[in-house]
Amino acid sequence: MSDLRRILHVDDDEEILELVRLSLELVGGFDLRQFSSAERAIANLGSVQADLVLLDVMMPGTDGPGLLRIIRQTPGFERIPAVFMTARAEASVNRTLEGDAVLGVVTKPFDPMILPSQLLRLWAARA
Amino acid sequence: MQRPGIAVERDGPAGHTGLRGRLRSWVPYVLVILLALLTGSALERFSKNTALKRQQEANSDYVEDTIARAQLRLSHYVDLTDSLLAYLSLNRASEAADFDAMAGVVTRGNSSIINVALARDYVVTHVYPLEPNLSALGLDYRTRPDQIASIEKVLADRETTVVGPVRLVQGGTGLIVRAAGAGSDRMLLSVVLGLDPFLAEIGLGGTWGQSDVAVRATINGTDESVTIFGSDQVWQASPIVRSLRLNETDVLDIGIAPVGGWISRSPFLWQIGALVFGLLTIALYGVQFATRLIRDRSEARRQLVVAINSSQDAFVIYDREDRLTLCNEKYKLFYPESADLFVPGARFEDIIRKGVARGQYPAAAGREEEWIRERLAAHANPAEPIEQEMPDGRWLRVTESKTPDGYTVGFRVDITELKTAILRAEAASRARTDFLNNISHEFRTPLTIVLGYIAFLKNVRVLPRFRDLSDAVGEAQPAREKLDAFTEDIITQAGKTDRSGRQLMALINSVLDWSTISGGHVELVLSDIDLDALLRGLCEEFHDAARTKGLAFGYEGTPCHVEGDEVRLRQVFMNLISNAIKFTDKGYVNVTLERSDRDAVVHVEDTGVGIPPDQRETVFERFAQVDMSSKRKYGGAGLGLAICKGLLDLHRGNISLQSTFGAGSRFTVRLPMTRPGKDASPGPGSPGSAA
Numbered sequence: 001m002s003d004l005r006r007i008l009h010v011d012d013d014e015e016i017l018e019l020v021r022l023s024l025e026l027v028g029g030f031d032l033r034q035f036s037s038a039e040r041a042i043a044n045l046g047s048v049q050a051d052l053v054l055l056d057v058m059m060p061g062t063d064g065p066g067l068l069r070i071i072r073q074t075p076g077f078e079r080i081p082a083v084f085m086t087a088r089a090e091a092s093v094n095r096t097l098e099g100d101a102v103l104g105v106v107t108k109p110f111d112p113m114i115l116p117s118q119l120l121r122l123w124a125a126r127a
Numbered sequence: 128m129q130r131p132g133i134a135v136e137r138d139g140p141a142g143h144t145g146l147r148g149r150l151r152s153w154v155p156y157v158l159v160i161l162l163a164l165l166t167g168s169a170l171e172r173f174s175k176n177t178a179l180k181r182q183q184e185a186n187s188d189y190v191e192d193t194i195a196r197a198q199l200r201l202s203h204y205v206d207l208t209d210s211l212l213a214y215l216s217l218n219r220a221s222e223a224a225d226f227d228a229m230a231g232v233v234t235r236g237n238s239s240i241i242n243v244a245l246a247r248d249y250v251v252t253h254v255y256p257l258e259p260n261l262s263a264l265g266l267d268y269r270t271r272p273d274q275i276a277s278i279e280k281v282l283a284d285r286e287t288t289v290v291g292p293v294r295l296v297q298g299g300t301g302l303i304v305r306a307a308g309a310g311s312d313r314m315l316l317s318v319v320l321g322l323d324p325f326l327a328e329i330g331l332g333g334t335w336g337q338s339d340v341a342v343r344a345t346i347n348g349t350d351e352s353v354t355i356f357g358s359d360q361v362w363q364a365s366p367i368v369r370s371l372r373l374n375e376t377d378v379l380d381i382g383i384a385p386v387g388g389w390i391s392r393s394p395f396l397w398q399i400g401a402l403v404f405g406l407l408t409i410a411l412y413g414v415q416f417a418t419r420l421i422r423d424r425s426e427a428r429r430q431l432v433v434a435i436n437s438s439q440d441a442f443v444i445y446d447r448e449d450r451l452t453l454c455n456e457k458y459k460l461f462y463p464e465s466a467d468l469f470v471p472g473a474r475f476e477d478i479i480r481k482g483v484a485r486g487q488y489p490a491a492a493g494r495e496e497e498w499i500r501e502r503l504a505a506h507a508n509p510a511e512p513i514e515q516e517m518p519d520g521r522w523l524r525v526t527e528s529k530t531p532d533g534y535t536v537g538f539r540v541d542i543t544e545l546k547t548a549i550l551r552a553e554a555a556s557r558a559r560t561d562f563l564n565n566i567s568h569e570f571r572t573p574l575t576i577v578l579g580y581i582a583f584l585k586n587v588r589v590l591p592r593f594r595d596l597s598d599a600v601g602e603a604q605p606a607r608e609k610l611d612a613f614t615e616d617i618i619t620q621a622g623k624t625d626r627s628g629r630q631l632m633a634l635i636n637s638v639l640d641w642s643t644i645s646g647g648h649v650e651l652v653l654s655d656i657d658l659d660a661l662l663r664g665l666c667e668e669f670h671d672a673a674r675t676k677g678l679a680f681g682y683e684g685t686p687c688h689v690e691g692d693e694v695r696l697r698q699v700f701m702n703l704i705s706n707a708i709k710f711t712d713k714g715y716v717n718v719t720l721e722r723s724d725r726d727a728v729v730h731v732e733d734t735g736v737g738i739p740p741d742q743r744e745t746v747f748e749r750f751a752q753v754d755m756s757s758k759r760k761y762g763g764a765g766l767g768l769a770i771c772k773g774l775l776d777l778h779r780g781n782i783s784l785q786s787t788f789g790a791g792s793r794f795t796v797r798l799p800m801t802r803p804g805k806d807a808s809p810g811p812g813s814p815g816s817a818a
Binding site for chain 1: 575802
């Protein structure tokens with residue numbers, strides 16, 4: 001089982017991007033690549049070579065689940081682990097996000113001090 | 128306004144059933160009475176005829192028997208006469224003495240014989256007994272024109288003959304047996320029988336039983352007849368008459384007729400009357416009963432028809448062959464496109480198929496055959512009511528059921544309003560759910576930023592720029608001291624802000640949760656849950672919080688699975704555990720999971736403030752907190768336990784409470800196990816305690 005190093009993060013909210021950057025780079029020490037839209041993320045998917053994708057669910061245009069589908073259709077990324085981030089705590093929402101190699105769902109608001117260890121735990125628990 | 132095709136009849140005007148109806152209702156009674164009278168009369172006639180026949184037969188038998196006896200006796204007298212004559216012819220010499228002797232022998236034992244006379248050449252020469260018949264001695268028959276013809280005939284034919292009745296010279300009436308001798312002296316022997324003794328001898332009296340008997344004589348072939356015995360009245364009373372022919376010209380008629388006439392009425396008149404009356408009474412009662420039954424039934428049918436036609440709902444009946452029997456006006460109104468198809472005898476399938484072709488059933492559009500198949504199947508085996516949308520947007524509820532004799536009864540109820548209300552309510556519910564989700568999202572996004580940055584302020588020392596500043600300040604005093612003091616202030620204030628922010632977050636979550644649960648908008652995502660693992664994980668998360676408050680915190684579990692929504696159950700136990708920690712200042716908080724018969728039982732026990740007895744029920748109601756004044760100390764909206772209870776109800780579980788005020792509380796949650804009896808041994812990798 002390889003270590004979790006590089007994370008690809010997509011969120012349309014600049015403030016969230018910044019907060020996650022502080023959390024994962026500063027606190028977690030991960031190699032983080034961030035994009036503010038699904039389209040940009042797809043364009044740079046090949047060059048990033050992330051270990052895990054962290055995707056906001058609700059985004060204008062292509063949303064998180066849609067983006068994951070596109071990523072999974074890209075050769076080489078069929079099995080890339082994914083974690084969703086959502087402000088909706090509804091169980092039914094969470095359920096729609098379950099799927100192949102989806103490690104879990106992080107609910108907003110998240111604690112930036114704990115987020116890195118949360119991701120590491122999900123990473124460690126992956127099948 | 129009876130239209131063709133409406134199978135339901137309608138009532139005539141109210142007065143229609145008046146006089147004519149009343150008259151008509153009498154008809155059966157009159158018929159029954161007539162029938163009874165006819166039957167009675169026929170019975171009476173039959174009975175009378177039978178009795179009459181028997182009476183006639185008895186009378187006739189009597190007369191015939193009498194005649195037979197008379198013939199027998201007469202033939203006896205003829206023989207007697209012949210014998211005497213033969214004797215006298217042979218003993219001509221001693222005639223005088225012999226005659227008396229032989230006549231005496233003959234007369235003895237034959238009491239009907241009045242006298243015996245012997246004549247020669249028409250003149251009576253001997254007579255016996257002599258004394259009473261002296262007047263007859265010497266009688267010349269030629270002086271008796273009434274007798275001479277018959278005498279001449281006997282003499283000519285030499286045939287013994289009975290003649291009479293004859294008025295006798297001696298007085299009275301008699302029958303005379305005459306026999307002629309063979310000689311040239313015209314010997315003629317006459318044996319005279321008294322009529323009355325003769326009649327008595329053959330058993331003929333004036334009456335027989337209830338009948339009068341009479342005898343009349345027709346003499347010398349004349350039409351005239353004379354009653355010689357009995358009453359003349361007999362011949363006027365339609366007698367039975369039998370004739371006794373004495374010779375070629377003399378006839379005796381014996382007539383018999385009942386006293387008071389022949390039977391003209393049945394002897395059982397009273398019995399027949401009583402029988403007819405009895406039967407008539409029963410029949411009339413029967414007619415009345417039947418009439419009432421018919422009237423009741425027709426009234427019931429009329430009421431049914433009126434009721435069916437007055438109904439706001441459509442009604443239809445199909446027979447065993449699934450052909451329309453009857454429907455009401457409303458049924459045609461509900462299906463305007465198909466209305467002309469609703470004629471008695473129309474097959475249900477034809478009605479449906481044509482209706483589909485005409486667009487009567489919008490739901491069938493595009494999948495006609497499939498829809499028809501489903502509709503026919505539902506019709507053939509009616510179960511739950513189905514709903515149909517009409518082309519004009521109305522909705523009908525179709526309720527069909529089979530009668531015991533195989534008919535299909537259908538109701539159509541216009542449920543447009545109900546349906547609209549339901550659709551509107553569903554839309555409202557969806558809008559509310561969407562709104563709650565959006566509100567939730569809109570609250571959480573800024574809170575994420577607020578709480579996120581506050582987290583960094585609380586841990587301000589991890590920020591690179593703080594490290595730059597700290598490095599720049601170095602250890603120089605008083606700058607170092609002031610920076611440290613400032614940093615602490617920031618951390619303290621950030622901490623307070625963080626707590627308030629989280630409290631705000633928790634409040635928002637509670638309110639949204641409660642709103643969702645109380646509105647019935649929670650959709651459980653059910654799965655098989657390892658409750659032991661869930662609780663173990665939760666307790667690990669709370670471990671730090673308990674330790675911070677200086678509380679002992681332990682978990683003890685056993686393998687146990689329940690079916691439920693993991694997120695919601697997690698929420699329930701998180702709430703209970705955080706409450707226990709929140710309301711406990713010293714002592715311990717213990718969580719245990721055990722298995723009862725069919726339930727998973729979770730205890731969350733603490734040594735906190737406890738709950739007074741009078742509030743142990745209300746504590747599960749919303750906005751309830753033990754002590755309003757303690758609100759300030761503990762905070763919260765008081766919705767947590769209400770939410771827990773609501774969620775557990777949805778899981779078919781329950782929550783209960785044991786508490787000693789001031790000493791602690793124990794909440795007990797029960798959830799039905801999915802696999803009772805299994806999970807007996809601990810699953811792999813589940814240590815006993817996480818404490």
